[in-house]
Amino acid sequence: xxxxxxxxxxxxxxxxxxxxxxxxxxxxxxxxxxxxxxxxxxxxxxxxxxxxxxxxxxxxxxxxxxxxxxxxxxxxxxxxxxxxxxxxxxxxxxxxxxxxxxxxxxxxxxxxxxxxxxxxxxxxxxxxxxxxxxxxxxxxxxxxxxxxxxxxxxxxxxxxxxxxxxxxxxxxxxxxxxxxxxxxxxxxxx
Amino acid sequence: xxxxxxxxxxxxxxxxxxxxxxxxxxxxxxxxxxxxxxxxxxxxxxxxxxxxxxxxxxxxxxxxxxxxxxxxxxxxxxxxxxxxxxxxxxxxxxxxxxxxxxxxxxxxxxxxxxxxxxxxxxxxxxxxxxxxxxxxxxxxxxxxxxxxxxxxxxxxxxxxxxxxxxxxxxxxxxxxxxxxxxxxxxxxxxxxxxxxxxxxxxxxxxxxxxxxxxxxxxxxxxxxxxxxxxxxxxxxxxxxxxxxxxxxxxxxxxxxxxxxxxxxxxxxxxxxxxxxxxxxxxxxxxxxxx
Numbered sequence: 081x082x083x084x085x086x087x088x089x090x091x092x093x094x095x096x097x098x099x100x101x102x103x104x105x106x107x108x109x110x111x112x113x114x115x116x117x118x119x120x121x122x123x124x125x126x127x128x129x130x131x132x133x134x135x136x137x138x139x140x141x142x143x144x145x146x147x148x149x150x151x152x153x154x155x156x157x158x159x160x161x162x163x164x165x166x167x168x169x170x171x172x173x174x175x176x177x178x179x180x181x182x183x184x185x186x187x188x189x190x191x192x193x194x195x196x197x198x199x200x201x202x203x204x205x206x207x208x209x210x211x212x213x214x215x216x217x218x219x220x221x222x223x224x225x226x227x228x229x230x231x232x233x234x235x236x237x238x239x240x241x242x243x244x245x246x247x248x249x250x251x252x253x254x255x256x257x258x259x260x261x262x263x264x265x266x267x268x269x270x
Numbered sequence: 271x272x273x274x275x276x277x278x279x280x281x282x283x284x285x286x287x288x289x290x291x292x293x294x295x296x297x298x299x300x301x302x303x304x305x306x307x308x309x310x311x312x313x314x315x316x317x318x319x320x321x322x323x324x325x326x327x328x329x330x331x332x333x334x335x336x337x338x339x340x341x342x343x344x345x346x347x348x349x350x351x352x353x354x355x356x357x358x359x360x361x362x363x364x365x366x367x368x369x370x371x372x373x374x375x376x377x378x379x380x381x382x383x384x385x386x387x388x389x390x391x392x393x394x395x396x397x398x399x400x401x402x403x404x405x406x407x408x409x410x411x412x413x414x415x416x417x418x419x420x421x422x423x424x425x426x427x428x429x430x431x432x433x434x435x436x437x438x439x440x441x442x443x444x445x446x447x448x449x450x451x452x453x454x455x456x457x458x459x460x461x462x463x464x465x466x467x468x469x470x471x472x473x474x475x476x477x478x479x480x481x482x483x484x485x486x487x488x489x490x491x492x493x494x495x496x497x498x499x500x501x502x503x504x505x506x507x508x509x510x511x512x513x514x515x516x517x518x519x520x521x522x523x524x525x526x527x528x529x530x531x532x533x534x535x536x537x538x539x540x541x542x543x544x545x546x547x548x549x550x551x552x553x554x555x556x557x558x559x560x
Contacts, residue, residue, distance in 0.1 A: 152337060152338050154337055157344045158344075158504075161346060161347040161348075161508060162344040162345065162346055162347075163320070163322075163324045163343075163344055163345040164322070164323060164324065164326075164343035164344040164345055165330075165337075165340070165343055165344065166343070166344050166504045167337055167338065167340050167343065167501075167504070168501070168504060169338055169500070169501050170501075173501050173504065173505075176504075176505055177504075
């Protein structure tokens with residue numbers, strides 16, 4: 081009897097692991113990781129001894145490769161002198177936003193966060209990325225994130241919880257993006 | 271003896287002159303200030319203000335409004351130099367002087383090129399952007415920028431929904447919380463503006479806003495100098511923005527007499543509209559700035 085229970089437990093846990101592994105290897109999860117990797121890489125450049133920003137253009141181009149020319153994006157305000165959603169129409173406006181992040185923020189670290197659910201909010205699901213096939217073709221993905229970044233000018237560090245919603249066209253380019261951040265807090269050393 | 275008297279008189283005169291000059295100085299300055307103040311214009315002080323919509327409305331939260339239609343967000347905290355703006359919309363009577371002086375074309379709805387009967391004090395309409403610009407130049411002025419118009423329209427109120435203040439919003443209802451832009455108090459004169467009418471009113475028919483400007487919302491919509499771009503706000507300059515360098519449409523601000531129902535967003539002080547600069551409309555007029 082004990083053997084049967086142990087065998088069942090082993091099979092169930094193996095199945096859960098396999099399922100989780102399959103989810104982690106899914107194309108949708110890779111899309112989400114690709115987006116965050118390229119976003120975080122926007123601060124992955126250096127100043128040369130003569131003050132040139134080496135590698136910044138390549139990082140921006142790498143991020144811009146993800147977008148369709150007619151992309152519509154909704155992103156958080158750029159600075160303390162803005163309030164409300166920023167709607168970016170077309171790739172040129174998205175490029176301005178990406179360019180601004182690359183030149184004004186450093187130590188970017190956007191992480192995927194597990195989805196929380198339930199009335200108490202303390203349940204953490206095993207799925208990081210939720211996805212669906214879009215009726216008009218392509219894929220839609222959604223995931224929660226925690227964003228952390230520092231300002232280049234004074235190195236003050238900030239964090240905010242948020243959500244990302246992306247619609248990819250059949251060609252794999254981003255057609256709709258929503259990066260919504262909640263309340264932004266400054267990270268201060270204790 | 272005579273020399274002594276002459277010397278004393280000379281000393282008294284010398285002493286009196288600077289005193290007289292000192293007394294006269296403020297009066298002269300006051301007179302100079304008076305002459306610098308353009309007739310029927312209001313000085314809008316230099317400083318920062320929030321341009322655009324700083325609050326969410328139910329159309330946003332319910333995703334009832336296509337995202338790509340939103341053009342008044344994000345709100346930006348921007349600085350403007352001081353400027354003068356007309357207290358009233360340009361009237362038919364004002365415009366007739368321009369037509370007479372320059373030979374410009376009269377609005378098409380004027381019978382035989384004359385002001386319609388008893389409409390001297392009505393805002394001029396059916397003038398396109400070029401004609402409005404020419405009028406302002408002729409008057410030694412210019413059209414206001416879109417940012418100048420909104421700062422003037424706000425009347426010194428910080429981040430309010432309306433040019434006349436938010437006391438007109440009935441916050442006791444669900445609508446008042448979810449859709450303040452449609453939940454105006456139901457009184458005899460719910461808002462001090464010419465809205466929801468078949469035609470305009472004579473200028474100055476309602477109380478002015480905090481800066482003393484009449485009909486800044488309502489009566490006729492007004493041309494501004496800026497080109498319209500729905501993507502301008504995300505990257506607008508933070509000092510004296512003058513709009514995009516080029517475009518297809520010109521920005522039009524302030525609701526018109528025909529605007530009223532539906533979700534009523536035209537009444538919001540930050541509401542943006544636009545029109546082809548060649549268009550002449552019965553609901554679009556203008557005022558000048560300096």
